[in-house]
Amino acid sequence: MNKSFSRFRLRSVAAIVASAIAATAAWAVEPFTVRDIRVEGLQRVEPGTIFASLPFRVGDQYNDERGSAAIRALFDLGLFKDVRIDVNGDVLVVIVEERPTIADVEFVGTKEFDKAALQKALREVGLAEGRPFDKALADRAEQELKRQYVGRSLYNAQVVTTVTPIERNRVNLTFTVTEGESARIREVRIVGNKDFSESTLLSLFDQDSGGWLSWYTKSNQYSRAKLNADLETLRSYYLTRGYLEFHIDSTQVAISPDRQDLSVTVNITEGQKFVVSGVKLSGNFLGREDEFKSLVTIQPGEPYNGEQVNETIKAFSDYFASFGYAFARVQAEPEIDRVNNRVALTLNADPGRRVYVRRISIGGNNRTRDEVIRREFRQFEASWYDGDRIKLSRDRVDRLGFFTEVNVDTQEVAGSPDQVDLVVNVAEKPTGSLQLGAGFSTAEKVSLTFGISQENVFGSGNYLGVQVNTSKYNRSISLTTVDPYFTKDGISRAISLYSTTTRPYYTQDGDYKLVNQGGSIRFGVPFSEVDTVYFGVGLEQYKFDPGNRQALLTPQSYRDYFGCVTDSTGQFIISCRQDSVWGIPLTVGWSRDDRDSALVPTRGRLQRANLEVGSGGDMQYYKANYQYQQFFPITKQYTFAINGELGYADAYGNKAYPIFKNFYAGGLGSVRGFEQNSLGPRDKPLYPGQETAALGGTKKAIFNAELSTPFPGAGNDRTLRLYGFFDVGNVFADRPAGFWTDAQWDAIKKVRASVGLGISWISPLGPLRLAYAFPVKYQKAEGDPLDPTTFIPEDRIQRLQFQIGTSF
Template sequence: MNKKFSRFRLRSVAMLVASALSATAAWAIEPFTVRDIRVEGLQRVEPGTIFASLPLRVGDTYNDERGSAAIRALFDLGLFKDVRIDVVDNVLVVIVEERPTIADVDFVGTKEFDKAALQKALREVGLADGRPYDKALADRAEQELKRQYISRSLYNAQVVTTVTPIERNRVNLTFTVTEGEPARIREVHIVGNKAFSEGTLLDLFDQDAGGWMSWYTKSNQYSRAKLNADLETLRSYYITRGYLEFRIDSTQVAISPDRQDLSITVNITEGEKFVVAGVKLEGNYLGRDDEFKSLVTIKPGEPYNGEQVTETTKAFTDYFGTFGYAFARVQAEPEIDRVNNRVTLTLKAEPSRRVYVRRVAVAGNNKTRDEVIRREFRQYEASWYDGDKIKLSRDRVDRLGFFTDVNVETQEVPGSPDQVDLAISVTEKPTGTLQLGAGFSSAEKVSLTFGIAQENVFGSGNYLGLQVNTSKYARTLSLTTTDPYFTKDGISRTFGVFHTTTRPYYSVDGDYRLVNEGGSVRFGVPFSEVDTIFFGIGLERYRFDPGGNVAYLTPQSYRTYFGCTANASTGLVTACANDSVWGVPLSIGWSRDDRDSALVPTRGKLQRANLEVGAGGDMKYWKSSYSYQQFFPISKQYTFAINGEVGYAKAYGNKPYPIFKNFYAGGLGSVRGFEQNSLGPRDVPLFGQTEGAALGGTKKAIFNMELSTPFPGAGNDRTLRLYGFFDVGNVFAGSRDSTLSDAQWKAQQKLRASVGLGISWISPLGPLRLAYAIPVKQQKEDLTDPSHPIPKDRIQRLQFQIGTSF
């Protein structure tokens, strides 16, 4: 049987070889001179495209080799599904069958990804409207789409590609997606830990088995990238505590049969804990050994800390970069004494070659103009590479606030070992913000504030903002615009115009009004990379309208300042000596901000100081203020913050201090739990009233403390936080009013304090702060002396605002 099968196989092979040889002989064409070239089968492709790609021309000698090359050249265009060449009387007839053209690419059922983003991604790889349809490319797109869904824990996602032919050899391409439910992490375990409990280690992970807030944080949705980040956090936790030889042996991710649940097991080996015995320097340090030694943060005698080693080697590399050595290599080599659990570190340095920057390229800015980014760069083209300037440039671009991510990469220039290119890539974010604020009180029920701003108008980097306040006591309309580069040197210019109508808080409705209108211009001059000095001048007018002329509804202090008199028997205002005053305020300020984030700071300081002087007109005064914020990272989960504000103001030139320039306190951004701007001295109550208008004061002192923690069930998500706070402060009068009793004066001079809890959420509309405060030090109503009543503080326990901080 085997012999018969062998003979049959040999006969079959012989027949195939003979057939191939005869076919080759039949298709072989004797070389000839091409008399003409014709093209058949074209529908949309221009004939010129064919003739430009053919390696043959009329008059050339045709042979089989050149024919094969012609067919390959036409296939390489990617426009044709089939290409043939016929020869008729020395005329080449090129017969083509065009690929269908894609008329439309659509996605059905995609909820996890934005449809426009998917279309843009396919367009970049050649799968877009008007392009030739390529089935292989469509298949790869389908598989890539599935992989993207797997990265979002949607393991059951199904993608079906539908190709629908339409007229004129075109097709519609539709990706129909059935996403299914995401796979959830059911459990996470760490095996091999001895020094730290499993609970302590799992608290470091951003991914977990979920809680009641998982619908928001999605912390129980598996992501390989997030798991890798968690493993690096785990590694860092051990290495910074002396476990030099810590290693992650394996990571096992098991999925349930229904592909809905995942379990993660991390196997680790802790190793022994080591102490640093010493640090040595070896290699070429450019003759600046002492300068490099000052950068060493590794401390002998303390447990080995991997972060300190990384910080030191990075500091060395960056310092080499300041001298133009972009490719300096610094390695920390440990000499381990396992008997005594000690390690000696040798820092070996090789500066390599000095280079300069040839070109700076910007990418990712679809809206923001290149100029807005480039003008923040302190590393210039055609100058020596400087690591400090590159880092500073990156930070300055990030501080613009227009981007969610800013990266700078150094790229070697092929063939030029002394040159590099810098590639800065940015990811833009929406720069329009909406600010909303609300509060509830017995006086005006619900008060609202509204603001809209665009920090990057038309991609120019300019700011434009509109503020509106609909409060019954304070109506505001203001418009502000800022050009951060009014001059090429980075001097900013801000214009502002405003119109406000206010009535101080009062227990009885009155119809008096204080109208303030004017404008100002302000310039910001950068004196260093971190310090900015501001200079400004304005023109403003204050106009007092006593309304219905009912004296007891009009604050006594305002009537006194504007020289208003009233009939003692009827209570009607008879006249005001000065119903309006005007002034020319000059201002100078300073700011420094080195926080790591403007939205969710965890470390760093923010300082501001300002001085305003009434230099012209009817108002002669000066008003100064200083604020200080600092953030302390306790751990990855907890941040402690303090905030302090002081202010002092005084009149000069024998003029009364303009009461409407007072400082105010109370509410969010001040002492929470009290109505906004309600603390401090009160106006003299008349006609049996027990409460007077809140006047503010010429002195201000505020202190706040906050402890920010993860929101219960939200894991380590930083966009949603819970915080506890303690506030204390008040505003005070500069001198005692002779109409006040001792008890009234002492009540006004006392500090107010509150404690409470709040929620901080980085919402789509901006940072939202919700606070519930309990006053622990407040003024109760005291009617012991009816002629000098002491009013109670106005309490507002629940307050929230969008677009505020602290």
């Protein structure tokens, strides 16, 4: 919009006419020596401004030519709407009438455009508070505003400019806008297609005649830029299927008489389908022809595929760039045999001149500091251009998760053919997020998790988060801060403080609870561009409170671990060998992340491994887990992803394994369709029908698979997706003594599985995922409910779950 307004910098026609008239009045004066100069009519303009613009001074010779030049110079200041020069003997009298000053600029009725942005645009061209008012400039601004609304499909938008004079020769400028309704696309037609149906081709378009989600996607609002993108998609569709000579003949956009509906007609010629007969190289390949040949993805004998040709050209260009040839020219020259419908391709290459990077500029980061972006760059200024390093730098900036778009453009330096500038443009997203999770179960009814986090505190790139769980049975609060560049070498530091209180599902006032409090510090050391190794140490305490000391209401596993002794009746706890344990957990971990995006990944993989060892204190154990994620792009619209997790834990020495270090499974991020952390062994029920707490297990195995597709009615919008999933897994443990029968334990150890559908949405609060699952393999209630020794309870099913800020 600012660029459009910049075209308005034209001299006022009225000012030119007035200048000519005033100049005429100053003519036909006999030359004389100026004895004095007086100025009349000034209100706010300083007299010095007038005298500095006059082409003569006291004592100079005055004539008609100098008078005309003086009037033109004063009009050029843009401060006056009338200028005259009167001659009184040998005294010159400069009479001016000042333009009104703009006191305020206001927009009324604008919804499509931000008022602050409009005011800024006008300020840059002179229509701003404190500036002289120019009616011609205001009229042109009004017309440009109308044109901008036409670009938003608001063809009936009306703009009225109101100039209100106020005291002291000032005016208020008001642009009143009646936007009206957007013109909607009523119909989109493709004419000339033979080998593909019209519905198939129209499904490629982001613009359409609308659906039930058009209020969100705005896909039925006409945009010339979006139509051009759709036409490129259509062209690519044919070129990837052998139609080498496909072309778009014309595009017709017709608007209804009431300017509310549009119809779009695209006329095409498909041409014949061609098969590739051969591929050869020509030109300068730096003596690396064999290496370049290995990059060719074009398959002779297969239909011509424009996408493969473009991929090969891009691969060649990128490979040239890795040697510093930023502007290598690679062209695919076809030799067409129309008789046999075959085409031979010659890949011609000219590497050009090797260049180095002079300067790296960053734009679009209104909040994020430049250094946060620059420290992710592996291409440096004043070094040879390296395409691989530039791509790696772009991906590293994107993986920060602070931006919705990251683009790196290469610009030539005028007069220096061996230099280029890199321009990094980013589009920031809100990095503060509110994380919410909810679930419903018969035991807890509604449980909530809540968190506030800021991934980019004050634009520094540091993370600060607070997590709260309001569950009746698992209440927790934690504070985490991460400095990704604790040292200049990229070593990160994470500090966590937490407090968790766990209570049984059959909780009443006075029942037992387990309180966990502690903190940790962890450092991450980058060993490569995608590999990081973590080292950490913590200090934590687990405190067991038996409450009213009713033994029957306290899990046997806790009583055994803390060495609790009951009275002769076995109903009350007399004492425990220890009511708390503490330890110093040491951790070492590794992660590898080469995904193309942290926000919406479509390709690449993420791997994590972690080992925690209890050293010192009352706990001696080890706990290891490994996670693997991979994303496979099927097409532009579809992405397939898998996730797997394995975990194993045990005690060492003569200590018992601390049961509160168990793995848990169930719910979002695990096996959907089951209540969060509900799978695996449970407490011993005390009476028929009693809800018991899940204890977790020392072994864990989880597998997830997802296929994400465009949401119906949302076109190809990647911020709103529909996905189907399949989850399988469970947690396992050694069979406890004296309670579970073989049949019961076999039922617990079996894996659980579910399938379902979900919605993912990159909302203003963060990534939101909602899932509705159908458990296909789960434990049903078996045995006699009145006999806890034979009864196998049903798994806790929770079909509908949602969370903000999670994956899988």
